[in-house]
Amino acid sequence: MPIPTPFHDRTSKLCTSYRWTDWAGYYSVCSYNLPNDSEYYAIRHAAGLIDITPLFKYEITGSDAAAFLSRVMARDIKTIHIGQAAYCCWCDDDGKIIDDGTVFRLDEDRFRVHAAEPMLAWFSQFKRGFDVAVTDITETIAAVSIQGPTSRDILKQLTDIDMDSLAYFRVAAAKLDGLDAHISRSGYTGDLGYEIWVKNAAALPLWDALMSAGNPYLLKPAGLDVLDITRIEAGLILNGVDFHNAAHCLIESQKSTPIELGLGWTVDLDREPFSGQRALKAEQISGSRHALVGLELDWDEQEALYAKHGLPVQVSAAAWRMGMPVYDRQGSRQIGKATSGTWSPILKKNLALASVKNEYAQPGTKLKIEYTVEYQRETVAAVVAPMPFYTPEHKKT
Amino acid sequence: MMIQMTQIAPPIRNSVPTQTFDAIIVGGGHNGLVCAAYLAKAGKKVLVLEQRHILGGAASSDEIFPGFTFSVYSYVVSLFRPHIVRELGLTRHGYQVIPLECTFTPFPDGESLTRCGDPEATRREIARFSPHDAEIAPRFSMAMTKMASFIKHIIDAPAPDPASLRIGEIAKLLGLGRRFKKLDADDRYLFTKLMTMSAAEFLDLWFESDRLKGPISVSGIIGTYLGVRSPGTAYVLLHHYMGEIDGAFRSWGLSKGGTGGVSLACARAARSFGAEIRTEAPVEQILIKEGSAAGVVVKGGYEIKSKTVISAADTHQTFFKMVGEQHLNNDFVRQLKRFKYRGSSAKVNLAVDCLPEFSCKPGGGPHLKGDITIAPGVDYLEKAYDDAKYGNFSKKPFLDIVIPSLTDPTVAPPGKHVISIFVQYAPYHLKEGAAHWPEKRQALGDTVIDTLAEYCPNLKETILHRQVVTPWDLEQDVGLTEGNIFQGELSLEQLGPFRPVAGWSRYRTPINNLWMCGSCVHPGGGIMGAPGELAAKSILKS
Numbered sequence: 001m002p003i004p005t006p007f008h009d010r011t012s013k014l015c016t017s018y019r020w021t022d023w024a025g026y027y028s029v030c031s032y033n034l035p036n037d038s039e040y041y042a043i044r045h046a047a048g049l050i051d052i053t054p055l056f057k058y059e060i061t062g063s064d065a066a067a068f069l070s071r072v073m074a075r076d077i078k079t080i081h082i083g084q085a086a087y088c089c090w091c092d093d094d095g096k097i098i099d100d101g102t103v104f105r106l107d108e109d110r111f112r113v114h115a116a117e118p119m120l121a122w123f124s125q126f127k128r129g130f131d132v133a134v135t136d137i138t139e140t141i142a143a144v145s146i147q148g149p150t151s152r153d154i155l156k157q158l159t160d161i162d163m164d165s166l167a168y169f170r171v172a173a174a175k176l177d178g179l180d181a182h183i184s185r186s187g188y189t190g191d192l193g194y195e196i197w198v199k200n201a202a203a204l205p206l207w208d209a210l211m212s213a214g215n216p217y218l219l220k221p222a223g224l225d226v227l228d229i230t231r232i233e234a235g236l237i238l239n240g241v242d243f244h245n246a247a248h249c250l251i252e253s254q255k256s257t258p259i260e261l262g263l264g265w266t267v268d269l270d271r272e273p274f275s276g277q278r279a280l281k282a283e284q285i286s287g288s289r290h291a292l293v294g295l296e297l298d299w300d301e302q303e304a305l306y307a308k309h310g311l312p313v314q315v316s317a318a319a320w321r322m323g324m325p326v327y328d329r330q331g332s333r334q335i336g337k338a339t340s341g342t343w344s345p346i347l348k349k350n351l352a353l354a355s356v357k358n359e360y361a362q363p364g365t366k367l368k369i370e371y372t373v374e375y376q377r378e379t380v381a382a383v384v385a386p387m388p389f390y391t392p393e394h395k396k397t
Numbered sequence: 398m399m400i401q402m403t404q405i406a407p408p409i410r411n412s413v414p415t416q417t418f419d420a421i422i423v424g425g426g427h428n429g430l431v432c433a434a435y436l437a438k439a440g441k442k443v444l445v446l447e448q449r450h451i452l453g454g455a456a457s458s459d460e461i462f463p464g465f466t467f468s469v470y471s472y473v474v475s476l477f478r479p480h481i482v483r484e485l486g487l488t489r490h491g492y493q494v495i496p497l498e499c500t501f502t503p504f505p506d507g508e509s510l511t512r513c514g515d516p517e518a519t520r521r522e523i524a525r526f527s528p529h530d531a532e533i534a535p536r537f538s539m540a541m542t543k544m545a546s547f548i549k550h551i552i553d554a555p556a557p558d559p560a561s562l563r564i565g566e567i568a569k570l571l572g573l574g575r576r577f578k579k580l581d582a583d584d585r586y587l588f589t590k591l592m593t594m595s596a597a598e599f600l601d602l603w604f605e606s607d608r609l610k611g612p613i614s615v616s617g618i619i620g621t622y623l624g625v626r627s628p629g630t631a632y633v634l635l636h637h638y639m640g641e642i643d644g645a646f647r648s649w650g651l652s653k654g655g656t657g658g659v660s661l662a663c664a665r666a667a668r669s670f671g672a673e674i675r676t677e678a679p680v681e682q683i684l685i686k687e688g689s690a691a692g693v694v695v696k697g698g699y700e701i702k703s704k705t706v707i708s709a710a711d712t713h714q715t716f717f718k719m720v721g722e723q724h725l726n727n728d729f730v731r732q733l734k735r736f737k738y739r740g741s742s743a744k745v746n747l748a749v750d751c752l753p754e755f756s757c758k759p760g761g762g763p764h765l766k767g768d769i770t771i772a773p774g775v776d777y778l779e780k781a782y783d784d785a786k787y788g789n790f791s792k793k794p795f796l797d798i799v800i801p802s803l804t805d806p807t808v809a810p811p812g813k814h815v816i817s818i819f820v821q822y823a824p825y826h827l828k829e830g831a832a833h834w835p836e837k838r839q840a841l842g843d844t845v846i847d848t849l850a851e852y853c854p855n856l857k858e859t860i861l862h863r864q865v866v867t868p869w870d871l872e873q874d875v876g877l878t879e880g881n882i883f884q885g886e887l888s889l890e891q892l893g894p895f896r897p898v899a900g901w902s903r904y905r906t907p908i909n910n911l912w913m914c915g916s917c918v919h920p921g922g923g924i925m926g927a928p929g930e931l932a933a934k935s936i937l938k939s
Contacts, residue, residue, distance in 0.1 A: 033763075034514075034515045034518075035514040035515060037496060037514075038498055038763070038766070038804075041495045041496075041804060044493075045493070045495060045653060045804065045805055045806065045807075046804075046805075046806045149806075150806050153811070215812075216811035216812030217806055217811055218803065218804070218806050299480075299483055310579070312542075312546050346488065346493060347488050348479065348482055348483065348488050349488075
């Protein structure tokens with residue numbers, strides 16, 4: 001049975017829909033309201049507050065912490081400066097991805113790693129020979145994500161640090177309404193946004209301070225359902241949906257490499273050994289088999305499929321993740337799979353994230369995707385789009 | 398806002414274009430801009446001339462009070478055609494519409510009705526007044542959705558001409574007939590009733606509770622000089638049901654940054670395709686040479702030549718002010734003069750320093766984030782019309798209120814709000830004469846505030862600034878003749894092939910190379926963009 005997060009006392013009162021899910025053993029809100037589109041629009045036009053406590057969190061300390069993490073991660077963590085946050089992934093010996101997450105360098109010899117799955121054992125197997133300690137702090141740290149264009153203005157009311165100088169993917173220790181916190185400019189929505197990390201005891205005062213300061217800025221609590229929409233719009237992949245931890249895969253075809261997932265930019269190949277390096281170097285030379293792409297579905301074809309049944313197009317209010325075959329332009333050969341997708345209210349398009357054979361990955365390539373209307377299997381045209389789908393100017397400014 | 402505007406559309410005095418254009422569009426409202434974007438996308442050399450310092454016409458946003466951006470005239474978006482958004486790539490240019498969460502109707506006896514996107518909550522809410530109506534309401538919506546999807550084909554194409562014997566026209570009518578035949582018999586009868594009945598009578602077919610009929614019926618009268626019991630208003634009800642957001646009929650939304658956001662997105666799209674846009678460029682005359690439009694004369698004496706002139710202004714402005722009767726035949730002039738404008742609505746825009754609190758539902762909440770309707774019953778609305786019939790504004794007007802700053806933080810400073818109040822009836826033709834509106838303006842404002850304050854006792858002390866826009870102001874400021882928000886009443890006899898003049902509903906005019914693309918042509922008004930789009934497509938086809 002799931003357990004409550006330290007914010008539960010507040011979130012449970014606000015969750016009028018009673019729609020909860022189990023996220024890594026914690027009760028997490030799917031949506032606070034019914035319907036939940038106001039939560040989506042809060043993130044895109046004002047700000048949304050999301051409880052992200054269930055993320056797995058590790059503190060890595062010791063004089064070799066940077067070298068150790070560089071051994072574990074595909075990214076060269078030694079090059080990460082103090083106060084920098086880095087998006088990373090880590091692989092098995094065959095270069096197959098285990099998980100992805102963020103790494104914060106809090107000090108010369110102190111890091112935080114955030115992961116989707118428990119990683120204490122995985123990280124610990126690389127400790128030998130390094131002066132490093134890996135501590136699981138998952139259950140002692142509570143975290144919220146505040147995402148959206150007014151998020152910075154809200155935090156400015158509460159913090160003692162200069163929010164304007166906290167750049168994209170930077171992290172700082174701060175007093176937030178008197179509470180000790182780490183504030184990172186990061187998130188899972190592709191919008192301007194921050195994640196705030198505090199000790200459990202500070203969770204409720206943090207929530208109250210944010211909600212109160214956020215009220216004039218139209219801050220709303222937001223659930224995981226709309227987070228799923230925004231992360232697809234932002235082209236961000238999800239462990240367990242768009243890729244799978246290689247350690248959990250029974251067959252090879254379920255595994256993928258960072259390069260195949262579009263995370264090649266996080267892989268620093270030419271350096272001292274790290275887990276998966278040899279395989280990834282080989283992949284760099286021989287080329288990848290698959291590529292992760294964004295697809296935009298052709299509206300006119302969707303409309304025509306519905307019109308056949310005398311229906312107007314129905315767009316789903318929620319993201320989907322049940323998986324869909326993707327075919328070549330003629331629809332004659334399956335060349336990949338779409339792993340998740342959503343109607344994007346802000347772009348007015350049906351979007352999907354898909355893994356396709358490498359030769360079909362160029363933006364502009366025309367493909368087909370399975371599409372079911374009135375229980376009839378059909379296909380509609382989809383075009384490979386440049387990623388991310390949605391990237392507002394204010395994200396990085 | 399202003400910096401942005403001069404970047405997109407500099408004033409004409411900064412640089413007067415000297416070249417000959419393929420098309421000059423008179424009026425930079427949303428339809429003119431949509432038309433410009435389509436023509437420019439097709440490679441035409443296009444110039445848009447807007448008389449005001451900002452774009453958008455009646456779909457514009459303006460910072461009337463420092464820090465507060467008002468959707469000065471039109472205030473909600475729903476009819477804007479989704480395919481225009483796609484074809485012009487408007488989301489890339491800032492088109493963002495945030496759906497309204499619910500409809501809230503307070504009643505004088507301290508009761509209220511909130512209808513929202515949660516069907517069960519709405520059913521329970523209606524059932525407090527009528528369990529029967531609670532069950533019927535979804536069936537009514539379903540029927541209206543069916544009607545709307547039938548009518549959608551009519552609004553997304555030029556109106557078929559019933560008087561023409563051309564094969565193409567007959568085929569169009571047959572196509573329409575075939576779609577009509579596809580409706581089942583009950584729906585065909587229903588459609589006929591919709592086309593002939595009054596909104597109030599049509600709702601009587603479904604509902605028993607006046608508390609539901611009041612707020613639903615108002616969609617039948619918005620912008621018309623008719624009452625909810627006037628025949629023909631049931632169709633207008635449907636016109637307002639056709640709004641689509643993301644494929645869902647009957648959804649209304651707020652444009653980010655005010656309704657001017659839609660116009661600016663259209664302007665940016667037009668610019669990206671190469672169109673030029675100039676503000677502060679009122680067109681005084683459309684040049685006619687040998688029966689053909691040849692260009693325009695802009696105030697200040699600037700003459701600009703063009704192969705085609707397309708007017709986004711209404712028929713009165715276009716033909717009587719810019720073209721001149723001498724260029725038109727008598728029959729056309731006679732018909733134009735019969736085209737009814739007779740505006741009947743006004744706007745009151747407020748800047749407030751805190752949220753209004755409704756005594757029937759104290760505190761904030763989702764009910765404030767939707768459409769707030771002061772339409773407590775059919776009699777109330779008909780009485781409001783009674784005043785208007787004899788040339789007075791309503792002593793107890795129908796009000797349609799939105800508070801955009803509750804969903805869009807860009808329109809007011811943090812914690813403060815803008816309130817947009819649509820007011821009906823405020824007839825253009827006052828019994829003293831329309832020119833008396835300026836002296837009645839504040840009295841209308843007071844009546845509106847007094848009416849709303851009966852439900853929100855704290856309203857008056859929260860007001861930082863009040864702007865009253867009468868039908869007279871609509872005519873003076875944005876050139877809407879007689880202050881009609883749809884550039885001509887949306888009554889049945891002025892729709893489809895009859896809009897604006899029988900035989901001239903296809904965007905052409907009797908003057909060669911002079912076309913029309915405003916709301917006065919099919920399919921009419923509302924922030925829809927369809928007249929602009931259909932005009933452009935017709936021009937490109939010719």
